[in-house]
Amino acid sequence: MSDSIVFDPRVLRAPHPVPGAPDNWKRFFGFNTDAKVIGIQYIVLSLFFLLVGGLLAMIIRGELITPPSDLVDPTVYNGLYTMHGTVMLFLFLFPILNGLNNLLIPPMIGAPDMAFPRLNAAAFWLVPVFGVLLMASFFVPGGPSSSGWWAYPPVSTQNPLGHLVNGQFLWILAVAISGVSSIMGAINFTTTILRMRAPGMTFFRMPIFCWTAAAAQTIQLIGLPSLTGGAIMLLFDLSFGTSFFKPEGGGDPMLYQHFFWFYSHPAVYVMVLPVFGIFSELLPVYARKPLFGYKVVAVASFGITFLGLIVWVHHMFYSGTPQWMRNLFMVTTMLIAVPTGIKVFAWLGTLWRGKLRLATPMLFCLGGIVNFIFAGITGVMLATVPIDIHVGNTYFVVGHFHYVIFCTITLGVFAAIYHWFPKFTGRMYYEGLGQLHFWITFVGSALNFLPMHWSGLMGMPRRVASYDPEFALANVLASLGAFLLGVAMIPFLLNMVSSWARGPRAPANPWNAIGLEWLLPSPPPAENFEHDVPTVIAGPYGYGLGEPLVADQDRFIARSEEA
């Protein structure tokens, strides 16, 4: 059986656009059902919105570099920080992680595509729709939504100008459409993982990234209906005179907070779980060792899913929540430290006595893990009711949140982009620019988000456009860090664009990694393994064990190199 079945050359010339075909680029601008095309569409679009959200952040930091409100009007400031949060969450992080899901899940489990390719494409095309809607809200009379990304009523339903179409209205529509898109994605990802694995790939032979993706998408399926329901009630309160959340009509503003946080706290786990998956995938590759305690790490993902769904009231400790409820939700929140701790210790165990190679993806992983340990510690502090009552709604929370969302999740996403860049573009990136990107990002993020903890402890509330002069030093440092993060995008974009256009051709397995996706050519053909799907015979991280991952592995390696 050593004669390899090469990829059908007709595939490369088929009308279904595949890598290498003429007019290859056009497929990225149409309704394409190929998961790899959709993945790249998601990633490129969300990187564009990273720049938009980053620009908003830099205006915010420009305002906050001095104590008085002197750069923009306070009402404009409120709109800017609201849109910064909304864009970064709904148009950068969720889409870019869905992009990685699309790129990685099918090849990792040996599937030709997602379970529902048309649903997949439809879910993607909803992103530019609500992206345009959200950007359009900058231009309606009265400006965009200015009630924060939580959109707590009654501020969010005040509608000062009284127009039917206002920034808040468009914001709610955008969030609702984003929810629909995410639910479509979640159905697709979970079905694909459950039903389309290669022969021999049992759950406990599945890469951790697929485990974490499944755990995260389960949260989407359970939690999103709550947010979408809350958003629709808010829309009715805002525009059609109902009073779900209006005290004067018998409603209760606290009800919205429950709807909102029941989804929006676990939403952070939706974003961080795949990044845990990325760390767990990359550390074995760059430490040349199996993942320490694979099964426990895999199962811990669902521990986080379960606990993540029962902690939401910790956002409401100072909202008039009775003492027994505070105690209960403090305990559940603190328990999350256990499954996440298991993962962190497993990563350290993976590094121990390894053979570390500090390529760019590994640097981003290590930076992300160090930051995450810090964020986890401040997270336990925030779970502690009396501490939360002091620092809740201050810059301490902003600092903690950005340590999770930027310093961990975004660094993990960068690690993934560099690691799988050769696989899906067929080109190598430039290592020097990658390392430069890492160091500017790592230093900039510490400078930006570490001083926020300090100003929060001293009592600076979040969301203020002006502040007392005693907070000036922390804010100057944070602003300098933010501008540095802006600078960090230059080597990154330069690297991505020039490498994709002119980079050296990538071999099938440049990192000498184990995994089904590395048995495919770079870039993989439209339907991955086509009709010749390998049979998995071993666990996913057999570094140093000398066992093949799939039956007849040499044939698949030869085939991937010939293509």
Next chain:
Amino acid sequence: MTPTFQRPSRPSAIGLLLIAAGLLLNLLISLAMARASHGWLPVQASSAAPHVDGLFALETGIGTFIFLGCLSVIAWTLLFNRAPRYDLVDGDPIEGNLRLEITWTVLPFVLVMLIAAHTIRVNHTLATLGGKERVAENGAAPALTASDRAAGTSFGPIEVIARQWSWEFVYPNGVRSTELHLPLDLRADLRLTSMDVLHSFYVPAFRLKQDLVPGSVIRYALTPTREGRYRLRDAMFSGGYFATNQTDVVVEASETFDAWLTAAARQPLVEAPNLAVEMHRKRLADGDHGWATVPPAPPPRVNVTTAVDAPHEA
């Protein structure tokens, strides 16, 4: 492709000694950090503050120990486990260690449960939050209950009224002010009401924060323990001029406070200066540029207005 590695030998006595020394050093640094953590917080001006700071110091210490411990492992691997250039050999295929995995599941579990149990005790001690009652249909606040007036050990109730964007305080003798005066070492009973949107009563020096929810009156109690002037900040985003919604709390000895209260009752009611109103007026004068906002509520008419530019301690 046969795995060629040897089981790591048992750690030597010197190795164990080095690890013990490292742990001891880590412990000392963690203790120092826990002690230093008090310096990152404002002055303690309420009976709640020492409890909050104690918990924070405890968690700073534990957190530092864990953080440095993990960081040392990473630093060790970076120093001693780097692959030489062009070395493509795999590391030791260690796939796990059941005993270690059970340890690092059980230990954190026990640790966080101990912290939680301790915190529940502290919560019980603090007990600042009283009942929360929905406002009656006609918008009138519920009548004072016996517990509001109970015991001579407390002062109040003081009505705390928040608006977009002003604070107003009404004392039992009818005095109104825009800065909050409290007698030292006496439990102050507050009744928190919001006239429009969510606000939050936050005094960093007290380490206390409580949201004001429109449609409800929330009973709240705190005991100031240090004389001085502290900032009171609205901590729940309340729209357009949110950042201006700050005032001062003045804690003074009982006699000074009583004298102030009697003197204040003789002051005429005047319209309090209000930064949000000023900024909004300026905005209208400049052509109403900027994004939409509800206009600020008219400033409250009070006996005592906030001292301008009086230095605050925290």
